[in-house]
Amino acid sequence: MKITNARVIVCSPGRNFVTLKIETDEGLTGIGDATLNGRELSVASYLTDHVIPCLIGRDAHQIEDIWQFLYKGAYWRRGPVTMSAIAAVDTALWDIKAKAAGLPLYQLLGGKSRTGVMVYGHANGSDIEHTVDEVLRYADAGYKAIRAQSGVPGLDKVYGVGKGTLFYEPADADLPSEHDWSTEKYLRHTPKLFERIREKLGWDHHLLHDVHHRLTPIEAGRLGKDLEPYRLFWMEDATPAENQDAFRLIRQHTTTPLAVGEIFNSIWDCKGLIENQLIDYIRATVVHAGGITQLRRIADLASLYQVRTGCHGATDLSPVCMGAALHFDLWVPNFGIQEYMRHTPETDAVFPHAYTFQDGMLYPGDVPGHGVEIDEELAARYPYQRAYLPVNRLQHDGTLWNW
Numbered sequence: 001m002k003i004t005n006a007r008v009i010v011c012s013p014g015r016n017f018v019t020l021k022i023e024t025d026e027g028l029t030g031i032g033d034a035t036l037n038g039r040e041l042s043v044a045s046y047l048t049d050h051v052i053p054c055l056i057g058r059d060a061h062q063i064e065d066i067w068q069f070l071y072k073g074a075y076w077r078r079g080p081v082t083m084s085a086i087a088a089v090d091t092a093l094w095d096i097k098a099k100a101a102g103l104p105l106y107q108l109l110g111g112k113s114r115t116g117v118m119v120y121g122h123a124n125g126s127d128i129e130h131t132v133d134e135v136l137r138y139a140d141a142g143y144k145a146i147r148a149q150s151g152v153p154g155l156d157k158v159y160g161v162g163k164g165t166l167f168y169e170p171a172d173a174d175l176p177s178e179h180d181w182s183t184e185k186y187l188r189h190t191p192k193l194f195e196r197i198r199e200k201l202g203w204d205h206h207l208l209h210d211v212h213h214r215l216t217p218i219e220a221g222r223l224g225k226d227l228e229p230y231r232l233f234w235m236e237d238a239t240p241a242e243n244q245d246a247f248r249l250i251r252q253h254t255t256t257p258l259a260v261g262e263i264f265n266s267i268w269d270c271k272g273l274i275e276n277q278l279i280d281y282i283r284a285t286v287v288h289a290g291g292i293t294q295l296r297r298i299a300d301l302a303s304l305y306q307v308r309t310g311c312h313g314a315t316d317l318s319p320v321c322m323g324a325a326l327h328f329d330l331w332v333p334n335f336g337i338q339e340y341m342r343h344t345p346e347t348d349a350v351f352p353h354a355y356t357f358q359d360g361m362l363y364p365g366d367v368p369g370h371g372v373e374i375d376e377e378l379a380a381r382y383p384y385q386r387a388y389l390p391v392n393r394l395q396h397d398g399t400l401w402n403w
């Protein structure tokens with residue numbers, strides 16, 4: 001089965017998405033997500049200008065060879081732009097292979113390891129009481145696991161707290177908006193948040209929290225320790241992970257489980273973290289970590305060390321990524337949890353999909369392929385709009401910090 005054509009579709013039904021569509025001489029088509037929040041057009045160009053010309057005429061069934069060709073053949077390896085582009089090709093080819101077999105993608109990976117995929121929702125509020133109300137709302141909606149993020153007294157805007165509560169969108173301006181940050185204020189506030197949530201919610205739900213890279217390792221160790229009484233499912237992105245050894249220090253100070261990896265793009269970013277058992281959950285997902293082909297390898301390495309998966313699933317990962325991730329989640333033996341931030345109705349209309357939510361679980365559906373399509377006519381009505389993620393500055397002197 002030959003690849004006859006491939007093209008990039010950029011659209012913005014409420015936020016930007018980059019989608020690759022591959023066509024074959026047998027009439028089968030497949031799509032892959034290539035969205036890199038705030039840097040969308042660089043991946044679109046990488047695909048259109050440098051990858052697509054290399055795809056035409058290749059056998060769509062040779063997923064592994066095409067992956068290796070794009071990875072090794074570029075000479076310049078890894079990096080979010082390269083790996084998101086490879087991921088889009090890989091996802092589209094798995095979609096085509098599964099459609100050719102007439103099977104849902106999870107069957108090609110090895111079949112179901114579980115009945116459904118446990119997800120966590122992102123509850124957020126302007127202060128503790130508002131956040132508690134939102135957590136209770138997620139619990140009422142059936143979620144078994146809830147990530148709680150709250151505004152911090154004395155800070156104007158913080159990661160995770162949006163204008164609306166159901167659809168959180170951090171890329172909020174056509175040039176980066178500036179947030180202020182105080183580690184002291186955040187560290188004083190966050191244990192109080194979880195104390196109050198446990199008081200009102202009880203102990204039957206998993207609770208999660210995203211630190212979003214804003215602490216140093218020793219500060220993260222302290223927060224992990226302070227949160228131990230509330231038995232979190234995980235503390236996420238406690239400190240930046242370019243230096244994988246940083247997690248050793250956190251580990252020495254707390255038994256709160258650690259999750260990291262949403263910005264990782266290859267197995268090399270997490271090799272040391274996994275092999276040294278410095279984390280409990282690896283958050284890499286399909287679009288930013290080289291597709292199903294690479295993610296499988298990461299999960300297999302992780303399984304040797306009892307590290308489980310927890311794929312990133314924010315709104316900037318398109319329904320195409322979510323669909324593919326759900327097939328992966330249903331199969332992967334060392335599954336932990338899947339993030340699920342709901343897309344807006346506009347996004348869902350552009351990307352009709354087979355996956356469904358019920359009682360805190362997502363189900364990928366049983367249609368051949370990954371079960372997500374793109375309505376190109378509708379997509380064309382939503383042109384690209386430049387949008388950036390915010391930056392953080394320390395409140396007391398304006399030093400640029402991690403957001």
Ligand SMILES: O=C(O)C(=O)C[C@H](O)[C@H](O)CO
Pocket residue numbers: 037170210212262312313314315316339389
């Ligand atoms: O969903 C999460 O865990 C995030 O940290 C969301 C990220 O800020 C977002 O995906 C950045 O594009």
Ligand SMILES: [Mg+2]
Pocket residue numbers: 210212236237262
């Ligand atoms: Mg995160």
